[in-house]
Amino acid sequence: MTQPPDSPAPPTPADDPAARRGGVRALRQGVVDALGAPALLLFASYLGFGSLVHGAELSLFAGIASTIATFALPGQIVAVELYATGATLTGIALAVALTNVRLLPMTLALLPRFGKAPRWQLYALAHVIAVTGWVQAMTVLHRMPMADRVPYYAGFAAVLMSSTLAGTVFGFLASDVVPAALSLGLIMVNPIYFLLMLSRNLAVPAHAWAMGFGVVLGPSLHLLSPDWGLLATGLIAGTAGFVIGRRPLRNRNG
Amino acid sequence: MDEPFAWLTIAVAAVVTYMWRGLGVALAGRVAPDSKVLEWVTCVAYALLAGLVARMILVPVGPLAEVALWMRLAAIAACVGCYLAFGRRLLPGVLAGAVTLAGLAAIFGL
Numbered sequence: 001m002t003q004p005p006d007s008p009a010p011p012t013p014a015d016d017p018a019a020r021r022g023g024v025r026a027l028r029q030g031v032v033d034a035l036g037a038p039a040l041l042l043f044a045s046y047l048g049f050g051s052l053v054h055g056a057e058l059s060l061f062a063g064i065a066s067t068i069a070t071f072a073l074p075g076q077i078v079a080v081e082l083y084a085t086g087a088t089l090t091g092i093a094l095a096v097a098l099t100n101v102r103l104l105p106m107t108l109a110l111l112p113r114f115g116k117a118p119r120w121q122l123y124a125l126a127h128v129i130a131v132t133g134w135v136q137a138m139t140v141l142h143r144m145p146m147a148d149r150v151p152y153y154a155g156f157a158a159v160l161m162s163s164t165l166a167g168t169v170f171g172f173l174a175s176d177v178v179p180a181a182l183s184l185g186l187i188m189v190n191p192i193y194f195l196l197m198l199s200r201n202l203a204v205p206a207h208a209w210a211m212g213f214g215v216v217l218g219p220s221l222h223l224l225s226p227d228w229g230l231l232a233t234g235l236i237a238g239t240a241g242f243v244i245g246r247r248p249l250r251n252r253n254g
Numbered sequence: 255m256d257e258p259f260a261w262l263t264i265a266v267a268a269v270v271t272y273m274w275r276g277l278g279v280a281l282a283g284r285v286a287p288d289s290k291v292l293e294w295v296t297c298v299a300y301a302l303l304a305g306l307v308a309r310m311i312l313v314p315v316g317p318l319a320e321v322a323l324w325m326r327l328a329a330i331a332a333c334v335g336c337y338l339a340f341g342r343r344l345l346p347g348v349l350a351g352a353v354t355l356a357g358l359a360a361i362f363g364l
Contacts, residue, residue, distance in 0.1 A: 041344055048352075055316040059256050062264055069268035074303055079267035081306070083260060084315050092263055095302070097270040102299045107278020109287040119279075126275035180317075185356030187318055188326070191310040192333040192351035196344050198304055199334075210297040211304035218305025219312040230309070234302030242297040 026148035030155025033140075038132050038156075039163040045073060046164045048189030050171020052077060055187055056084040060172045067168045071161065072130045075100040077190055078230070085226045098234045106134050113141045117150050125150065128157035131197070206245020213237030321359055329355035 046067065053063035058080065070076050075096045082092045107129050114122060133156055141149050175183040202208045214237040221229035221236075285292070310318070311326050318326070332354035337347025 037345070041348075044345065044348060052316070055318075058260055062256050062260055065261075066264045066267065069264065070271045072271055074306075075267055075271050078302075078306060079263055081310070081315060083263045089259070089262060089266060093266045093270050096267045097273070098298055098302050099306075100271045100274055100299075101295045103271065103274040104278050104281075105287045105292045105296060107275050108282055108285060108292070111279060111282035122279045122282075123276060126279045127272060129275055129278075179360065181356045181360035184317055184321055184359050185352040187316075188329055188355040189348055189352050191307045192330065193344070193348050194303060194307045195311075195330070196333070196337055196347050198300065198307065200342075201300065206293070206297050207300045210301040214301035214304030215308040217301075218308040221305070222309045222313055230302060230306060233305035234298045237301035237305060238298030239294065241301060242294045245297070 022145070022148060023151040026144070027151040027155035029148075030152040030157075031159050033136065034156045034159035038136065039159050042132055042160055043163040043167040043170075045189055045193045046167025047171035047174070047186050048193065049073060049076060049080075050168040050173075051175045051183050051186040052080055052171075052190060053168070054172045054175035054183075056080050058083070060169065063168045063172050064165065067164050068161075071128060071164065072100050072103065073164075073190075074194065077194075082227075082230070087227045091227045091231065095231050095234075098231065103129060106131075110134060110137055113137065114149055114153075115146045121150055125153055125157070128153075128161060130160075133157050133160055204245070206241050208241070209244045210238045210241025213240050321355065322362070325355060325358040325362070328358060 049067070050063055053060070053066070066076050066079065070079070078095050078099045079092055082095055087095075107126055110129060111122065111126075114125070117125075133153065136156060137153055141153070144152060171186055174186065178186075198211055202211070214233055217233040217237050218230065221233050223229070225232070311330060312323070314321075314326070329351045333347045333351025336350035337344070340346035
């Protein structure tokens with residue numbers, strides 16, 4: 001997240017036929033790159049979300065709407081889980097906002113790579129910024145011609161969106177058909193997927209401390225207050241981790 | 255078929271989520287992605303997610319609550335074990351955890 005922003009692109013007229021052909025090629029490349037591991041993993045994790053929606057006694061359409069309109073799994077799970085525990089709307093809004101706030105620094109870091117693309121394209125692309133696509137974009141975009149970047153990311157994200165939708169639908173429908181034990185396995189996908197994803201961020205001391213405190217406070221504060229426990233966990237454990245984790249980092253940087 | 259509160263929940267979750275992305279577009283180039291405030295906010299997000307994961311496993315709400323705690327912990331162990339054994343690849347880990355829980359629930363009952 002600390003790489004310098006790229007230099008601005010040379011202006012590319014949208015009506016130049018050669019540029020348009022290049023755009024189609026970049027879009028196709030994005031589609032091809034997303035097919036495979038990224039699409040498969042998202043499909044698997046949204047299978048879990050689909051069964052979670054089913055388990056919370058929400059409808060399939062509610063699950064589909066959540067996936068299209070939110071497109072960020074942690075926030076979707078927080079929303080459905082808190083809904084199931086009977087939390088208030090304010091509590092849900094704050095917890096989801098805090099869960100997804102990472103999208104702000106992620107967007108800030110990614111946006112410069114799209115150069116001088118039209119604002120409406122950026123606001124549209126921003127909706128499909130989530131961990132999987134973001135990691136891919138941060139890895140490959142800077143090696144591409146500026147004009148290819150928006151179509152490439154659009155193609156990549158379109159595949160991801162399709163696989164999350166397919167996962168939501170199959171996960172929900174499977175809960176009705178497959179044996180109860182198997183649908184429990186599907187629901188279990190959510191916590192273990194996030195457990196593994198989170199474990200990859202233990203290298204930053206502040207994040208590791210924040211998560212360590214979170215693991216301890218999460219269950220205990222939930223038992224104290226199902227409505228506000230998660231929110232309090234984030235604020236208390238996150239702040240503690242931030243304060244503790246800063247000092248060693250600063251020393252190391254001199 | 256859902257109560258209105260369910261749809262309200264989904265709408266509110268979507269709005270507060272896009273709020274961050276839209277804000278990111280609006281502020282891009284004006285706020286450094288590694289500023290202190292954003293660093294703190296990232297810590298809060300990580301803590302909240304870790305707390306949620308621990309809560310979902312130890313104090314589950316809904317269907318997972320019907321599974322004994324030792325089965326959930328065994329699933330976690332299988333998941334982490336396979337994840338490490340397969341060179342930190344997510345898919346084998348996730349698969350092992352899900353299959354272990356489903357298997358234990360099928361063998362020992364709910």
